[in-house]
Amino acid sequence: MILHIAKKEIHHNLTTLRFALMIILLPVLFVANALIYSLGTGGYTDRINDYNGQVRQNRRHITEQANISLAELALRGPGDIPKRPSRLIFCAGGVDEVVSRSIKLRNDGSISRSSGVEDEDYAWRHPLSLEYKVVSSGSNSTGRVKINWVFIGVLMSFFTILFTFDAIAGERMRGTLSLIMSNTVSRGQVLLGKYLGAFVTVFLPLVMGVLMNLLVVLLIGGIPFDGSDWLCILGMVGLFALLVSIFIFLGLFFSSRVSNAITSLVWLLLTWVFLAFVFPSLLGIFVGNLNPIPSVDEISMRRRAQLDHIEAQWQREPEKKLRKSPAIERPAVVRLWATYFTEISDTETQIADGHIDQQLQQVQLARDLTQISPIATFQYAMEGLANTSIVGYMDFVKQARRYRQTFVDFIKAEDQSDPESLHIYPVKEGLSQKPVDPNAVPVFSEQISYRSVLSQVSLLVLFNLLFFIMAQVSFLMGEVK
Amino acid sequence: MPILWLVIQREFVSNVLTSRFMIGFIVCVFSTAVAVFVQMDDYEKRLAGYNTAVREAEAEAREWDLYVDIKPQAHRKPNPLSIFNLGTENDGANTVTVELGKPIFEFISTIWGAPTQKRGSDNPFLAMFLSVDVVFIFKIVLSALAILFAYNTISGEREDGTLKLVLSNSIPRDTVVLGKYLGGMLSLFPIVLVSLIVALLIAVSSPVTGFDGNDIAHIILIFGVSLFYVSTWYLLGLLLSVWTKEAATTLILSMFIWVVLTSVHANVVTFAVDKLSPYQSQPEGAFLQPAFDVWDEFKRERDAYVKQRGYDDLRASITWEPETSSTGLGSNSYTGGYFRLRRYSVPSVDKADTSIFQELLGYQERLRSEYAGKAEKILNKPAEERERDAKFADALSRISFADVYHFAVGAIAGTDRQSYNGFIEDARAYKREIVEFLKDKEAFSSRAWFSTDKGTADLADLPVFKHKRLSLSESFARASMDILILLAWNILLFMTAYVSFLQYDMS
Numbered sequence: 001m002i003l004h005i006a007k008k009e010i011h012h013n014l015t016t017l018r019f020a021l022m023i024i025l026l027p028v029l030f031v032a033n034a035l036i037y038s039l040g041t042g043g044y045t046d047r048i049n050d051y052n053g054q055v056r057q058n059r060r061h062i063t064e065q066a067n068i069s070l071a072e073l074a075l076r077g078p079g080d081i082p083k084r085p086s087r088l089i090f091c092a093g094g095v096d097e098v099v100s101r102s103i104k105l106r107n108d109g110s111i112s113r114s115s116g117v118e119d120e121d122y123a124w125r126h127p128l129s130l131e132y133k134v135v136s137s138g139s140n141s142t143g144r145v146k147i148n149w150v151f152i153g154v155l156m157s158f159f160t161i162l163f164t165f166d167a168i169a170g171e172r173m174r175g176t177l178s179l180i181m182s183n184t185v186s187r188g189q190v191l192l193g194k195y196l197g198a199f200v201t202v203f204l205p206l207v208m209g210v211l212m213n214l215l216v217v218l219l220i221g222g223i224p225f226d227g228s229d230w231l232c233i234l235g236m237v238g239l240f241a242l243l244v245s246i247f248i249f250l251g252l253f254f255s256s257r258v259s260n261a262i263t264s265l266v267w268l269l270l271t272w273v274f275l276a277f278v279f280p281s282l283l284g285i286f287v288g289n290l291n292p293i294p295s296v297d298e299i300s301m302r303r304r305a306q307l308d309h310i311e312a313q314w315q316r317e318p319e320k321k322l323r324k325s326p327a328i329e330r331p332a333v334v335r336l337w338a339t340y341f342t343e344i345s346d347t348e349t350q351i352a353d354g355h356i357d358q359q360l361q362q363v364q365l366a367r368d369l370t371q372i373s374p375i376a377t378f379q380y381a382m383e384g385l386a387n388t389s390i391v392g393y394m395d396f397v398k399q400a401r402r403y404r405q406t407f408v409d410f411i412k413a414e415d416q417s418d419p420e421s422l423h424i425y426p427v428k429e430g431l432s433q434k435p436v437d438p439n440a441v442p443v444f445s446e447q448i449s450y451r452s453v454l455s456q457v458s459l460l461v462l463f464n465l466l467f468f469i470m471a472q473v474s475f476l477m478g479e480v481k
Numbered sequence: 482m483p484i485l486w487l488v489i490q491r492e493f494v495s496n497v498l499t500s501r502f503m504i505g506f507i508v509c510v511f512s513t514a515v516a517v518f519v520q521m522d523d524y525e526k527r528l529a530g531y532n533t534a535v536r537e538a539e540a541e542a543r544e545w546d547l548y549v550d551i552k553p554q555a556h557r558k559p560n561p562l563s564i565f566n567l568g569t570e571n572d573g574a575n576t577v578t579v580e581l582g583k584p585i586f587e588f589i590s591t592i593w594g595a596p597t598q599k600r601g602s603d604n605p606f607l608a609m610f611l612s613v614d615v616v617f618i619f620k621i622v623l624s625a626l627a628i629l630f631a632y633n634t635i636s637g638e639r640e641d642g643t644l645k646l647v648l649s650n651s652i653p654r655d656t657v658v659l660g661k662y663l664g665g666m667l668s669l670f671p672i673v674l675v676s677l678i679v680a681l682l683i684a685v686s687s688p689v690t691g692f693d694g695n696d697i698a699h700i701i702l703i704f705g706v707s708l709f710y711v712s713t714w715y716l717l718g719l720l721l722s723v724w725t726k727e728a729a730t731t732l733i734l735s736m737f738i739w740v741v742l743t744s745v746h747a748n749v750v751t752f753a754v755d756k757l758s759p760y761q762s763q764p765e766g767a768f769l770q771p772a773f774d775v776w777d778e779f780k781r782e783r784d785a786y787v788k789q790r791g792y793d794d795l796r797a798s799i800t801w802e803p804e805t806s807s808t809g810l811g812s813n814s815y816t817g818g819y820f821r822l823r824r825y826s827v828p829s830v831d832k833a834d835t836s837i838f839q840e841l842l843g844y845q846e847r848l849r850s851e852y853a854g855k856a857e858k859i860l861n862k863p864a865e866e867r868e869r870d871a872k873f874a875d876a877l878s879r880i881s882f883a884d885v886y887h888f889a890v891g892a893i894a895g896t897d898r899q900s901y902n903g904f905i906e907d908a909r910a911y912k913r914e915i916v917e918f919l920k921d922k923e924a925f926s927s928r929a930w931f932s933t934d935k936g937t938a939d940l941a942d943l944p945v946f947k948h949k950r951l952s953l954s955e956s957f958a959r960a961s962m963d964i965l966i967l968l969a970w971n972i973l974l975f976m977t978a979y980v981s982f983l984q985y986d987m988s
Binding site (some may be wrong): 016017018021025029032036037039040094095099141145146147151155157160166170256261262263265266267269270273274277278280281282284286288289292293295296297359360362363366370390 | 499500501504505508509512515516520522523526530600604605606607609610611612613617618621622625627633729730733737740741744745748749752753755756757877915
């Protein structure tokens with residue numbers, strides 16, 4: 001019986017104007033998305049070329065330094081840490097369109113001091129610290145809506161509303177609802193039939209659109225998908241299904257709650273506008289501003305003040321602790337310089353890491369709260385699967401930090417095997433002056449984790465259950481006439 | 482006339498009594514209030530940041546005692562109307578540093594020491610959230626309401642059978658259309674008005690906003706344009722209602738058009754133009770080399786002058802030794818495509834006869850500011866290309882009247898891209914003013930350009946960057962094209978609905 005109702009519903013839907021309109025708009029958007037990302041600048045090809053260039057450059061840099069000496073490598077570092085561009089950026093742009101694609105290993109040029117006394121002249125480099133660049137100034141493209149799968153998903157939820165607003169209220173108005181109910185069919189079955197009918201009507205064109213999109217991307221864009229990408233795409237289709245399903249239940253809820261189809265549409269439309277635009281954005285900005293964090297200017301002022309304080313202690317009269325320049329014959333002096341460098345590096349790291357952590361936490365709080373809207377949850381889950389989410393970026397930051405530590409550990413371990421070295425990191429004179437095998441130097445490789453998506457998926461399932469129960473209860477309690 | 486009034490009244494009452502009116506009213510007022518609240522908070526922050534920046538710049542200015550030191554800044558003052566329409570307020574640079582040899586230009590990629598800076602952005606990640614303001618709410622929610630009011634005006638009555646009854650009276654058809662239009666607008670009017678009043682009340686209640694008469698006038702103009710916009714949507718709904726036989730079809734069709742015009746069209750166009758720029762543009766880095774070449778030319782021209790004046794052999798002809806100091810005359814550094822001279826340091830300047838040095842500087846610094854202009858022309862090209870792309874996208878977006886409304890309000894509020902470009906232009910004008918000031922003072926060839934031993938620089942009347950706010954008529958003139966387009970849409974839709982209804986087949 002359910003299938004019968006579903007079939008009737010599908011037949012009815014297929015002949016409607018809204019279906020025709022949807023079937024026109026969906027492929028247009030999907031193909032437009034594929035074409036824009038395949039042909040346009042800043043697409044995957046550009047990004048992966050940048051990335052590969054960066055990786056090659058790092059490799060060359062490491063080889064050059066390692067062939068000179070371990071000390072040189074230790075001071076110059078392994079180069080910037082690039083984030084591998086997502087192949088699925090056309091599905092969900094996420095934070096990848098905001099943050100820079102690599103974390104800079106800050107390494108200011110060499111600093112020197114000269115006082116005319118031979119023992120005091122010295123040129124050095126500050127030890128490595130990570131620098132996170134977020135958005136380039138003067139760019140006006142942030143915050144603009146990107147035409148990707150997420151956007152299409154939002155539109156799909158709108159179309160779902162158009163298919164369900166009169167599913168029950170309409171039948172009630174026409175009087176056909178009482179006819180259906182006069183059969184030996186339970187209300188639950190009617191609801192489920194309606195649900196299935198609407199689901200198939202919306203979801204099949206969507207899947208077709210996705211296929212067309214992928215075809216264009218594969219043929220024109222030439223993006224080489226691997227197994228995990230296909231799994232992610234499959235996951236995204238699943239997310240589409242969850243989102244569509246939520247809005248069908250929502251539509252059925254209002255449709256059975258309200259006697260008039262138009263009132264149901266008004267409610268649904270406003271709910272949709274709220275869930276899609278107003279609510280996530282306003283709440284996001286509001287929560288973001290709720291616990292203010294120091295501005296970029298304040299941070300850079302603080303940094304300058306602290307570094308200045310260290311400089312005064314170590315380099316400037318009257319305290320000036322670093323009178324002599326480090327040399328292999330003067331281990332005590334080398335040790336003193338090491339303390340100085342470590343202090344600078346710790347300060348830099350503490351400030352930079354602390355700042356980006358605060359920023360990310362603020363966004364994450366805003367993000368967590370906006371998940372009250374299923375559309376926002378859907379967006380975050382899509383971004384999670386495309387590995388362009390803020391959580392993915394946080395993971396990347398953590399891995400970059402770990403890599404920095406691995407690199408330092410490697411230097412220290414290599415240094416230990418050289419008996420002539422003083423074993424004092426991070427002073428050039430305190431480290432081994434022998435070349436190292438470039439292939440032994442650890443290379444950064446990013447581990448992608450999809451764990452964060454799980455919470456969003458379960459949230460979406462929860463929304464489904466909630467709205468299902470709401471629709472069910474309201475239909476069970478609703479009047480037939 | 483009484484018949485028209487009757488039709489209006491009937492339409493008004495039948496609208497106001499519906500649940501959609503109540504729901505729409507509450508939602509519109511509520512979301513407007515929340516949007517104003519959030520945007521006001523944001524504005525307060527921007528204002529605080531601006532005030533701090535200005536204070537810091539003033540403190541810094543007090544330290545200057547050489548002409549060569551002066552580095553005045555132009556700060557973009559937060560626009561109080563951004564509470565209603567955020568626009569580009571949070572985008573782009575808000576501080577421009579004016580230096581003699583520094584061209585004013587904007588690159589997307591960060592350049593160390595770039596003249597245009599964005600200060601005080603707390604968390605760029607928050608830019609991921611869409612900016613929702615009153616105009617956004619109006620653009621989306623009010624348009625939906627207008628359609629929901631209009632979709633069944635004709636086709637609904639036809640279905641109910643009341644249209645025949647209405648027309649069987651001695652009411653001309655044109656009166657019916659006009660009455661229905663005016664009645665619908667009359668029922669939408671209180672929603673727009675109350676939302677705006679609530680927004681205004683919240684905004685005025687905060688001590689920081691400080692609206693003046695000019696601002697209020699602008700807000701009233703925004704209100705007027707919003708009414709125009711709502712009217713366009715209402716007329717579209719009315720037209721579709723005449724064209725379709727069933728109210729349900731009208732509704733679906735108008736909802737589809739609504740979602741395409743408000744959410745899909747402009748986004749697709751802007752995004753596509755952004756990614757597939759129709760113009761062949763070079764990467765920004767490609768403009769650096771030509772800018773460097775300009776500075777090479779500058780050096781050649783200066784050296785030629787030095788030679789012509791017979792100071793070829795500076796060392797022999799002047800009384801100090803430029804070479805002995807590490808940062809003496811002629812030492813220079815390139816950064817990001819502009820040219821600057823390091824501080825001139827002349828050993829034992831108080832004893833030196835610096836007249837030739839001064840003469841050379843008088844020539845060189847004037848030349849340097851001219852060449853900065855030349856380099857600026859080159860370095861500004863990426864921004865010009867971006868602007869051309871954006872203009873192209875704007876033109877395509879204007880197909881949708883929802884975006885025409887958006888542009889019109891942005892122009893009135895002074896938060897559109899053009900206003901932002903105006904700020905950069907103002908900063909350039911300010912720089913010219915500074916150069917003129919220095920020329921008037923003959924500062925380039927004065928001793929206070931590089932040394933304080935014979936008196937410090939006279940900076941008492943150094944021009945200060947003044948923020949220009951547009952008057953109502955100027956804003957109106959800027960928005961006039963978009964307002965005219967909205968008007969044209971209104972007339973077109975009304976005429977079409979009118980004619981279609983006159984030919985309406987009742988059978």
